[in-house]
Amino acid sequence: MKVLFSGALLLLMCSAVIAQNSDDLKLNQIQVIGSHNSYKKLPDPRVMKFMMKMRKRLGADADPIRIDYGHMPFDSQFAYHMRGLEIDIYNDPKGGTLYKRKINAFVHGVPVRSGVEELRKPGFKVLHIKDVDYQTHYYTFKESLIAVKKWSDAHPNHLPIFINVEPKTGGPADHSKTLRFLGFKRVVPFDSAAYDAIDAEIRSVFGDDLKSILTPDKLRGKYASLGDMAQHNGWPALDECRGKIVLIMLGGSKTDYLKGHPELAGRAMCVYGREGKSETAFIMQDESIGDSANIIKLIKEGYIVRTRSDIETMDARANDPHRKIVAMQSGAQIISTDYYVPDLRLSNFEVQWDGKHSGRVNPILLPQRAGEWVKE
Numbered sequence: 089m090k091v092l093f094s095g096a097l098l099l100l101m102c103s104a105v106i107a108q109n110s111d112d113l114k115l116n117q118i119q120v121i122g123s124h125n126s127y128k129k130l131p132d133p134r135v136m137k138f139m140m141k142m143r144k145r146l147g148a149d150a151d152p153i154r155i156d157y158g159h160m161p162f163d164s165q166f167a168y169h170m171r172g173l174e175i176d177i178y179n180d181p182k183g184g185t186l187y188k189r190k191i192n193a194f195v196h197g198v199p200v201r202s203g204v205e206e207l208r209k210p211g212f213k214v215l216h217i218k219d220v221d222y223q224t225h226y227y228t229f230k231e232s233l234i235a236v237k238k239w240s241d242a243h244p245n246h247l248p249i250f251i252n253v254e255p256k257t258g259g260p261a262d263h264s265k266t267l268r269f270l271g272f273k274r275v276v277p278f279d280s281a282a283y284d285a286i287d288a289e290i291r292s293v294f295g296d297d298l299k300s301i302l303t304p305d306k307l308r309g310k311y312a313s314l315g316d317m318a319q320h321n322g323w324p325a326l327d328e329c330r331g332k333i334v335l336i337m338l339g340g341s342k343t344d345y346l347k348g349h350p351e352l353a354g355r356a357m358c359v360y361g362r363e364g365k366s367e368t369a370f371i372m373q374d375e376s377i378g379d380s381a382n383i384i385k386l387i388k389e390g391y392i393v394r395t396r397s398d399i400e401t402m403d404a405r406a407n408d409p410h411r412k413i414v415a416m417q418s419g420a421q422i423i424s425t426d427y428y429v430p431d432l433r434l435s436n437f438e439v440q441w442d443g444k445h446s447g448r449v450n451p452i453l454l455p456q457r458a459g460e461w462v463k464e
C-alpha cells in the first residue's frame with residue numbers, strides 16, 4: 089500500500105507540474121529543442137564510402153564523419169517534440185544549378201544527373217553541401233515550408249516553431265581551385281533581389297498577411313526596434329504565439345536583407361545578430377560549453393539565444409552528454425541537435441527533455457518555476 093500510495097502521489101505531483109498554465113509566460117521564457125539541418129537525409133552510402141577512403145586527403149575540416157547524420161521528415165520530428173528547424177537554401181534563379189551531383193563522377197555506379205525535375209526549375213533549393221551532401225527530404229524551399237504549414241495548421245495550439253533559414257553563400261568549388269578545375273561549380277550568390285524573392289516565397293505559402301508568422305513587425309510592437317523590444321522584455325505572451333512560426337535568417341548578408349527595410353520593417357524573417365544592434369533580438373551562440381556564461385548574460389538582457397547540444401556527430405560518437413547538459417542549463421531558448429532520436433550506429437546519445445515534453449519554463453529567467461513543462 090505504501091509503495092502504491094507513493095507512486096500515485098508522484099504521478100499526481102508530475103501531472104500538476106505538466107498542467108501548469110502558460111498564460112503568464114512570455115515567448116523568451118521557455119526553452120525548446122530543435123533539429124539541425126533538419127531537411128537532411130543520411131548521405132548516399134556509396135558516396136560516404138568513397139569519401140572515407142579519401143579522408144586523410146580531405147583533412148579535418150572536411151572529414152566526412154561530420155556529415156554522417158540525417159533526419160526524419162518534419163512532421164515526424166514534430167511528433168518527437170522538436171519545436172525548431174533549420175533549412176539551408178541555395179539561390180537558383182535560372183534553375184538547374186543543383187541538378188548534377190559532381191562528386192558522383194568519382195563514385196562507381198552513382199549517376200551524376202539527379203533525375204529530379206524540381207531541380208531543373210528556377211527557385212530556392214534545399215540541401216546541405218552542393219555537389220557532395222545532397223540527400224534531402226525537400227528539394228525546394230517552398231516544399232519545405234508547405235510541410236511546416238500543413239503540420240502547423242493541423243496542430244493550432246502548438247508551441248511556436250523557430251525556423252532558422254540559412255542562405256548558403258559558399259560550397260566546395262568556392263574554396264578550391266582544384267575542384268573548379270574538376271568541374272565543380274561555384275554557388276550562385278544572394279543579392280537584394282534574391283532576399284526579396286525569399287520573402288515572396290514565404291508569402292506564397294503562408295499568405296500575404298503572414299498571419300501565422302511572427303514577423304519582425306509583430307514582434308517589435310510599440311518599440312522602435314527589435315533590440316529595444318528585447319532589452320525591455322517586450323516579448324509577446326506565449327499563449328499569443330501558439331500556432332505561430334518564427335523565421336530567423338542566419339548567415340547570408342544582413343546588409344542586403346535590411347536594404348530598403350530599416351529595422352526589418354515589412355520583412356518576413358528576423359535575423360541573428362550581434363548584441364546591441366538595433367535589429368537584433370536573436371543571437372546565435374553555437375558553442376554552449378565555452379559560452380555558457382555569455383548565454384546566461386544575453387538571455388538576462390532579454391535576447392533569445394540559440395545554441396547547440398552536439399556538434400558534427402562528435403558528442404554522439406563519444407556518447408558524451410556534457411555539451412547537452414551545459415546547453416540545457418544555460419537557459420538558451422533554442423537548443424539544436426541531430427539526436428532527438430539516438431543513432432544506434434554510434435551510441436545511445438539522445439537530446440530530449442525528461443519525459444519527452446515539447447518545452448519547459450526557462451530555469452535561468454524563472455528559477456522559481458524550474459522543472460515546469462510547457463505542453464504542445
